[in-house]
Amino acid sequence: MSRRLLLFYPRRWRERYGDELLAVVEAASGGGRVPLRIRLDLIRAGLSQRLRSSGLAGDEVPREARAKAGLGLVLWAWALFVLAGIGLQKTSEHWQAVTPHSEQAVPAAAFDGVVAAAVLGSAFVVLGVALAAGPLRAFLRSGGWRRARPAALLTVVTAAALVPVVAWAHHLNAAQRNGGDRLYELAFVLLAACAVASLAAWTHLGATTARRLRLEPRTLRLEARIAAVVTWTMAAMTCATVIWWASVASAAAPAPRMAVVALAMLCATGLASAGTVRALREAD
Amino acid sequence: MGMATSDPPLLILTSLASGPKHGHALMLDIESFSSTRLGPGTLYGAITRLEQRGLIEPLHSDDRRRPYRITAAGSRFLDAALADLKRIVDEGTARTRRAAPSPVPS
Numbered sequence: 355m356s357r358r359l360l361l362f363y364p365r366r367w368r369e370r371y372g373d374e375l376l377a378v379v380e381a382a383s384g385g386g387r388v389p390l391r392i393r394l395d396l397i398r399a400g401l402s403q404r405l406r407s408s409g410l411a412g413d414e415v416p417r418e419a420r421a422k423a424g425l426g427l428v429l430w431a432w433a434l435f436v437l438a439g440i441g442l443q444k445t446s447e448h449w450q451a452v453t454p455h456s457e458q459a460v461p462a463a464a465f466d467g468v469v470a471a472a473v474l475g476s477a478f479v480v481l482g483v484a485l486a487a488g489p490l491r492a493f494l495r496s497g498g499w500r501r502a503r504p505a506a507l508l509t510v511v512t513a514a515a516l517v518p519v520v521a522w523a524h525h526l527n528a529a530q531r532n533g534g535d536r537l538y539e540l541a542f543v544l545l546a547a548c549a550v551a552s553l554a555a556w557t558h559l560g561a562t563t564a565r566r567l568r569l570e571p572r573t574l575r576l577e578a579r580i581a582a583v584v585t586w587t588m589a590a591m592t593c594a595t596v597i598w599w600a601s602v603a604s605a606a607a608p609a610p611r612m613a614v615v616a617l618a619m620l621c622a623t624g625l626a627s628a629g630t631v632r633a634l635r636e637a638d
Numbered sequence: 639m640g641m642a643t644s645d646p647p648l649l650i651l652t653s654l655a656s657g658p659k660h661g662h663a664l665m666l667d668i669e670s671f672s673s674t675r676l677g678p679g680t681l682y683g684a685i686t687r688l689e690q691r692g693l694i695e696p697l698h699s700d701d702r703r704r705p706y707r708i709t710a711a712g713s714r715f716l717d718a719a720l721a722d723l724k725r726i727v728d729e730g731t732a733r734t735r736r737a738a739p740s741p742v743p744s
Binding site for chain 1: 678681685690701702704
């Protein structure tokens with residue numbers, strides 16, 4: 355049990371302090387079952403140590419690494435927001451058909467707001483990558499491209515799976531595509547899992563690569579400001595989504611699905627805010 | 639690093655001021671003089687930070703129970719922290735005495 359609890363700590367920390375900590379846990383537990391109080395303490399302390407080691411909390415790593423950790427968190431938040439956005443897009447496919455025409459002005463404006471903020475946010479994410487293009491090229495030339503292989507492989511698998519699933523969907527009617535055909539549903543879930551894994555792999559690559567790049571202090575400050583703009587667009591999209599949800603007919607936006615979408619957007623915006631604050635504070 | 643009397647780094651430095659101790663001995667000693675029961679995770683989180691700042695250092699050990707001792711920098715830090723605490727205690731005591739309730743006018 356105690357050894358499993360150590361998994362909450364970063365690997366390097368475990369290598370240095372793991373055995374010592376286990377000896378203390380065993381002594382404090384009298385050699386028996388580890389009390390809940392101690393288990394919770396280990397989980398909290400382990401997660402806290404992970405945050406410190408990654409640069410997201412404390413001041414144990416250099417300032418530049420702390421700022422980059424904040425930027426990495428914003429990138430992860432953006433990826434989560436993209437998933438929530440896909441959920442919103444899927445949920446909102448037919449909202450105009452089930453909402454009376456006279457009641458469409460507010461939701462239409464809110465939805466346009468979501469789209470506009472999404473375009474703006476995406477443009478700033480691309481700008482953030484473009485700003486680091488020079489150091490990124492140097493990193494890739496020095497062999498860094500090898501790190502992209504898992505993400506590229508997952509993307510190829512997703513693309514290869516997408517073709518037959520789309521072809522299959524064209525032979526099904528709307529009812530079959532929306533839960534009527536169990537086999538198709540399973541294929542769709544597997545495809546979605548591949549897509550999520552690809553997105554996660556690219557995001558992980560982006561965040562870890564950013565940590566390795568040699569960025570000028572001025573570039574780092576600019577990146578932190580770009581992260582702030584991206585976070586604002588996420589907050590705007592979250593607000594516009596909630597307005598859209600509140601103003602359309604319940605048939606247009608099923609509550610359980612929309613609740614998940616809104617919660618994911620809120621979480622992503624919260625994470626991005628924390629990352630932006632960290633990046634701005636440490637980059638300046 | 640904070641100054642509260644339940645601040646784990648301050649409690650660990652205070653405990654190590656009387657000699658090297660390993661993790662479990664630290665927990666028992668701290669509980670005996672401050673009535674603060676540190677969890678193993680909290681204890682080692684503070685030990686990690688103190689060691690990184692050079693305020694304590696590990697000693698060689700043949701078993702898993704590695705003892706730690708306070709460094710010269712750790713002793714200076716502890717002296718400064720206790721002096722700060724003493725100033726607050728003295729000021730608080732003086733203000734409490736000055737603010738003692740005066741007799742109610744009849």
